[in-house]
Amino acid sequence: MSKGILPKHFIRVAASNELNYAESALEHAEALMISQSFTVNNRMAVQRGVEKYKKPFLIDPETYRYFLAFKHHYKGTKKNRKIRSWLSKMSVHFPEEIKNNFGKKAAKVENFDALQMLEFCQSNIELQTSLEHKDGSPLLPIGIVAPYLRISAEKINSNLLFQTQVISTTSKINKSDLPVIGVFYISRDILSRENLLKQVTQSIRELDCESIAVWVDNFNEVDATEEELTNLRTFYSNISADKHILSMYGGVAQIMMMYNGLDSITHGVHYQMHKDGLANGGTPAYYFYVPNFRQRIRTIEASAIIRRQNFLREEYLKKCCDCPSCQENISMQPAERIFSLEGNESYIVKTLTGHFAYNKKLEINNVLDLSKEDYSAWIMQKLRDFSITRDEFEYSDKIKSWLSIILDVEIYENN
Known part of the structure; x- marks a missing residue:
């Protein structure tokens, strides 16, 4: 993918009501970012919506959720706890480390052998290319978004190695002719640690894929420190020479960073300009x-x-x-x-x-x-x-x- 190919302005949808309200947003935005778990569990609704709106789209794999502690695999109180059904249904498409452990414990990167890594990436490609037009012809996104996990400061070496392997494997086995987009979802504390941010930067520079999506966990621009804003601006600038950079969640502060290398912005229908990795719902619309x-x-x-x-x-x-x-x-x-x-x-x-x-x-x-x-x-x-x-x-x-x-x-x- 040549730098600059991705649309500048994405609207994020992760539920049926958001897909319906996206029509109002897409009068002014260029493209959709659709939750993969929503797509897997509401295939017909997503197909109808994408055909109706006639906008380019990407599918967010959301695979980071499987690498969180098992308590985040559930919703509700301890006395009335229910497994997150959409994620559970999506997990059956993935290798045993995810499929067998969801709802019990976090998936571990060290347990992914070469075969499981291959299955993980291949299944992800198949899910993102499985939509169809009414006539049965393929309804394809504009790129394949590689699986990803949250990269934490305390496990940054193993996290980065796993993430770069996932992106590289996706690129190698991708037969769809669609460009691959790698995701780097980092914990917020990495922004304040220059040496760790440099590690992430170097890993991105060594990748062959030309498009990178960036998400800083729960990065609220309104309460961000000067150091965090400065470091994020520098980070975008350092990787922008040969990478198209898409912010997975961004408001006007990150829009301003388009002067410093950021290329595309994604936000939710309901003002979702920042989010942590937990499934805590969208912001009220009012x-x-x-x-x-x-x-x-x-x-x-x-x-x-x-x-x-x-x-x-x-x-x-x-x-x-x-x-x-x-x-x-x-x-x-x-x-x-x-x-x-x-x-x-x-x-x-x-x-x-x-x-x-x-x-x-x-x-x-x-x-x-x-x-x-x-x-x-x-x-x-x-x-x-x-x-x-x-x-x-x-x-x-x-x-x-x-x-x-x-x-x-x-x-x-x-x-």
């Missing part, structure tokens, strides 16, 4: 993404902020958002309409999803079209268009820190 602050804010609070601006319709469209949802509905009475978007009714989720995806698209497109300085000026102008209180300084301070740390642009404000 948050309004305030583009001036580059953050999602509970609808009741967002309504109060917008009310204080006293925007007329044209002012709201110019100074806050002019997405289709805002054009058609919200801008008429912005504070009242945003306040009414509390809940999980279908029309509310579609409105919020479309609004959010539109603003992500705008942020990505402006990286492609503007210099760092002009991008910073655009971000800051949107911030200045709002009258904010002392309680909201945290939003403006966060934006300024991102511009300084990631884009290396200093912001000067009058008192």
Whole structure:
């Protein structure tokens, strides 16, 4: 795969309701990232959705889950504990180390011999190429995403060796003519340990595959430290010369890193811009993404902020958002309409999803079209268009820190 081939903007779906709401997001995004366990257990629904939306897609294997402690193979309380059925059903396609141990103990990388490694990679390819059009012809993703585990600091040598072997084996046995995408899912503490991050960087550089997906466990951009942001930016820059880099979960801070080598962004339908490896569900939809602050804010609070601006319709469209949802509905009475978007009714989720995806698209497109300085000026102008209180300084301070740390642009404000 030549660098730059993957779409810039992916929407992540892992359940039927997310697949349905993806239609609103895909009006503004380019592609889908679909959960493999969801695909295995809801094959017909996924096939219908992919055919309907006519968008390129990738399938996230999610095999890291099998290498977690067995308690994470279940859901519910100890007294009412149930095995995660989707993962259990997917496990039967994989070698004995996974199939026989799921629900009992974590799979161990040292127990994968050459035959099990081969079976692991081959089964993964078969699952990702098994979808069909209505006429029975293959319905193929735009690439094969190799299996992966979470790379932890305490076992980094064995983790990295296993991960690179999985990617290399997938590439060697891949007969689909689809490019292979390797995933490096790292624990967050690795970001703060320069020597370990260099090990990951070197492993990636030695791989033949030209596309790499990166996921830092539970990396929340809003609470990320300056060191973490700086190191992630440097990491992307160091591997970007000959690798297409896709962030598995990212918000505007990582979008800014597209100036430093990141190529593609993935986020969930329900604002899922960061996630840890545990199956803890998606974020509730009833948050309004305030583009001036580059953050999602509970609808009741967002309504109060917008009310204080006293925007007329044209002012709201110019100074806050002019997405289709805002054009058609919200801008008429912005504070009242945003306040009414509390809940999980279908029309509310579609409105919020479309609004959010539109603003992500705008942020990505402006990286492609503007210099760092002009991008910073655009971000800051949107911030200045709002009258904010002392309680909201945290939003403006966060934006300024991102511009300084990631884009290396200093912001000067009058008192």
